[in-house]
Amino acid sequence: MSPLVFIFIISMLINLSHGAMQMPYMTSDPREVSGKSFDYIVVGGGTAGCSLAATLSEKFSVLVIERGGSPFGDPLVEEKKYFGYSLLKTDEYSSVAQSFTSRDGVENYRGRVLGGSSAINGGFYSRASEEFVKKAGWDKDMVQESYKWVESKVVFMPELTQWQSVVQFGFLEAGFYPYNGYNLEHTQGTKIGGSIYDQCGKRHTSADLLGFGRPNHITVLLNATVKSVVFDGNKTRAVGVRFMKSDGSSSKSYKVHVEKRRGEVILAAGALGSPQILLLSGIGPEDHLNDLNIPVVVNLRDVGRRMSDNPAISLLVDRFSQNRTLEPPQVAAIAEGYKYILESEVLPTNITTTRISIAAKIAFPKSRGRLKLNSTNPRENPSVKFNYLGSKEDLEACLEMVLLLQHVARSETVTFYLRLQNREKLLAGDEELTSFCKDNVRTYYHYHGGCVVGSVVDEDYRVSGVRRLRVVDGSTFEESPGTNPMATVLMLGRYQGIKMLKEREAEKEGDESFLSPQGSPQPQP
Ligand SMILES: Cc1cc2nc3c(=O)[nH]c(=O)nc-3n(C[C@H](O)[C@H](O)[C@H](O)COP(=O)(O)OP(=O)(O)OC[C@H]3O[C@@H](n4cnc5c(N)ncnc54)[C@H](O)[C@@H]3O)c2cc1C
Ligand SMILES: *[C@@H]1O[C@H](CO)[C@@H](O)[C@H](O)[C@H]1NC(C)=O
Ligand SMILES: *[C@@H]1O[C@H](CO)[C@@H](O)[C@H](O)[C@H]1NC(C)=O
Ligand SMILES: *[C@@H]1O[C@H](CO)[C@@H](O)[C@H](O)[C@H]1NC(C)=O
Numbered sequence: 001m002s003p004l005v006f007i008f009i010i011s012m013l014i015n016l017s018h019g020a021m022q023m024p025y026m027t028s029d030p031r032e033v034s035g036k037s038f039d040y041i042v043v044g045g046g047t048a049g050c051s052l053a054a055t056l057s058e059k060f061s062v063l064v065i066e067r068g069g070s071p072f073g074d075p076l077v078e079e080k081k082y083f084g085y086s087l088l089k090t091d092e093y094s095s096v097a098q099s100f101t102s103r104d105g106v107e108n109y110r111g112r113v114l115g116g117s118s119a120i121n122g123g124f125y126s127r128a129s130e131e132f133v134k135k136a137g138w139d140k141d142m143v144q145e146s147y148k149w150v151e152s153k154v155v156f157m158p159e160l161t162q163w164q165s166v167v168q169f170g171f172l173e174a175g176f177y178p179y180n181g182y183n184l185e186h187t188q189g190t191k192i193g194g195s196i197y198d199q200c201g202k203r204h205t206s207a208d209l210l211g212f213g214r215p216n217h218i219t220v221l222l223n224a225t226v227k228s229v230v231f232d233g234n235k236t237r238a239v240g241v242r243f244m245k246s247d248g249s250s251s252k253s254y255k256v257h258v259e260k261r262r263g264e265v266i267l268a269a270g271a272l273g274s275p276q277i278l279l280l281s282g283i284g285p286e287d288h289l290n291d292l293n294i295p296v297v298v299n300l301r302d303v304g305r306r307m308s309d310n311p312a313i314s315l316l317v318d319r320f321s322q323n324r325t326l327e328p329p330q331v332a333a334i335a336e337g338y339k340y341i342l343e344s345e346v347l348p349t350n351i352t353t354t355r356i357s358i359a360a361k362i363a364f365p366k367s368r369g370r371l372k373l374n375s376t377n378p379r380e381n382p383s384v385k386f387n388y389l390g391s392k393e394d395l396e397a398c399l400e401m402v403l404l405l406q407h408v409a410r411s412e413t414v415t416f417y418l419r420l421q422n423r424e425k426l427l428a429g430d431e432e433l434t435s436f437c438k439d440n441v442r443t444y445y446h447y448h449g450g451c452v453v454g455s456v457v458d459e460d461y462r463v464s465g466v467r468r469l470r471v472v473d474g475s476t477f478e479e480s481p482g483t484n485p486m487a488t489v490l491m492l493g494r495y496q497g498i499k500m501l502k503e504r505e506a507e508k509e510g511d512e513s514f515l516s517p518q519g520s521p522q523p524q525p
């Protein structure tokens with residue numbers, strides 16, 4: 001083969017692989033989409049939203065509307081050496097992480113960028129249990145396929161850091177057996193999970209998935225905040241959405257529609273965003289909507305109810321140390337019959353110092369809370385209360401969790417590695433542990449609920465009482481799946497997307513038999 005032909009073939013191959021990774025068209029100019037129509041509008045380009053949009057684009061035109069900007073080329077999102085910085089650097093309306101404080105007084109965060117919370121999180125990837133999948137009524141094989149689709153694109157096996165292997169030994173010393181090595185399944189014991197950071201320290205968010213559908217069927221509108229769903233005249237069907245620019249530079253609102261015959265609006269704005277948009281659209285409990293003078297479209301009591309967050313405790317084992325590399329979690333212990341999840345990370349306290357903590361969450365808390373609108377401004381956080389440790393069971397679990405964490409923090413490996421000298425006094429006794437739990441309860445950032453399946457949406461994720469409107473994201477979970485939810489949220493977008501494609505395929509066949517009086521299948525042209 002002549003060198004020229006060789007070079008030609010190589011460059012073609014490079015182009016082809018680039019072709020597969022081509023990103024969709026992105027714009028921040030509302031006028032470019034205003035007044036147009038699409039087969040599907042996905043509201044929120046987050047963890048579930050991107051995975052869903054990529055899948056639907058295989059057959060249909062999709063508009064993704066995201067209130068934040070692009071993650072591509074943003075070092076705060078992409079570079080592991082800045083892990084945790086996005087949480088330090090927040091502002092009211094534009095930072096990639098938006099902070100909120102629940103009415104319990106606990107500080108928390110939500111993603112505000114294409115990629116959603118997968119652009120600001122710990123990147124720890126771990127599937128849900130078989131039991132969770134069965135309870136959800138999902139098809140086991142399709143769930144497997146959907147997880148694998150995600151994993152082949154944005155999930156990597158981490159290279160264990162020194163500290164993470166120390167933690168791993170700490171978990172084993174505390175008795176969290178068996179040791180499962182690198183494992184994406186939800187198995188009891190100690191394991192290494194997957195990561196959305198690759199070996200070069202680059203984060204891959206759900207936004208990457210947009211490049212794996214048919215990118216030329218996807219339009220992404222960035223920096224645009226959806227205010228509400230638009231309904232048809234008699235308010236039985238979603239026909240589009242109303243949105244505004246996120247930067248507040250004007251209060252002008254724009255509309256975009258879904259294709260008339262079968263188009264659908266799908267909310268994927270997360271556990272805070274999706275119930276918020278439903279309420280702003282007049283779908284929710286009548287009394288609350290009346291308080292805010294929002295005309296009622298559907299009186300749906302459970303919108304914003306059954307909100308939940310896993311109570312967590314974090315023991316600081318090293319504060320203000322310098323020159324430590326920042327570390328997302330790589331190992332997890334699934335302890336005491338799946339009741340607690342333990343992990344550790346190295347986070348920045350400011351530009352020069354870091355802190356290391358070992359933290360645990362209660363996997364299945366009993367307490368539930370509620371989300372309400374604080375105002376009719378869609379750019380503002382809704383107000384949410386999780387009622388951490390509100391039930392007796394959760395409080396008792398918290399006491400046990402603190403004791404387990406102390407075991408790990410006091411393990412030979414951890415104390416030796418950190419050269420912990422003057423060990424702090426151990427907490428003991430119900431009274432002391434109880435007040436410690438109450439004073440120090442925090443979040444693991446796995447909050448969920450608000451549009452739970454079976455109450456706000458049905459098994460097909462359709463909103464009760466209106467047509468052509470669905471919710472697909474973490475707000476639909478009654479319980480947080482697996483060790484950490486991201487894997488299952490990514491999977492859910494893919495899974496529901498495939499289901500919707502299949503539904504459309506079946507409808508098409510239905511239409512064809514309708515056209516032919518005998519119901520015999522029409523020959524394909
Ligand atoms: C700090 C932190 C660390 C975490 N660590 C981990 C971890 O290591 N592993 C793990 O598995 N999970 C982790 N999680 C949890 C996990 O990231 C989330 O549960 C998951 O990403 C939620 O996905 P979602 O699709 O429901 O919502 P999101 O990914 O938050 O997506 C919602 C999207 O909708 C957009 N949006 C909202 N409202 C509007 C509107 N009105 N108009 C337009 N767009 C809108 C948002 O900007 C966002 O992009 C963490 C979460 C946080 C916050
Ligand atoms: C979109 O918003 C982000 C965050 O506020 C900002 O950095 C970016 O410049 C905006 N993009 C455009 C095109 O307005
Ligand atoms: C709503 O309007 C459509 C036509 O615009 C009509 O077909 C449908 O029957 C109406 N539904 C109700 C409940 O009035
Ligand atoms: C941190 O690293 C810098 C450069 O590598 C070095 O000059 C400094 O002394 C180190 N500080 C500590 C406390 O180790």
Ligand SMILES: *[C@@H]1O[C@H](CO)[C@@H](O)[C@H](O)[C@H]1NC(C)=O
Pocket residue numbers: 320349350351352353
């Ligand atoms: C970072 O925090 C440490 C500990 O609180 C403090 O001593 C140091 O001055 C801070 N550095 C900066 C740059 O703020």
Ligand SMILES: *[C@@H]1O[C@H](CO)[C@@H](O)[C@H](O)[C@H]1NC(C)=O
Pocket residue numbers: 101374380381382383384
């Ligand atoms: C709700 O609005 C009030 C008054 O505008 C404000 O003080 C408060 O901080 C808001 N709460 C939330 C959760 O944003």
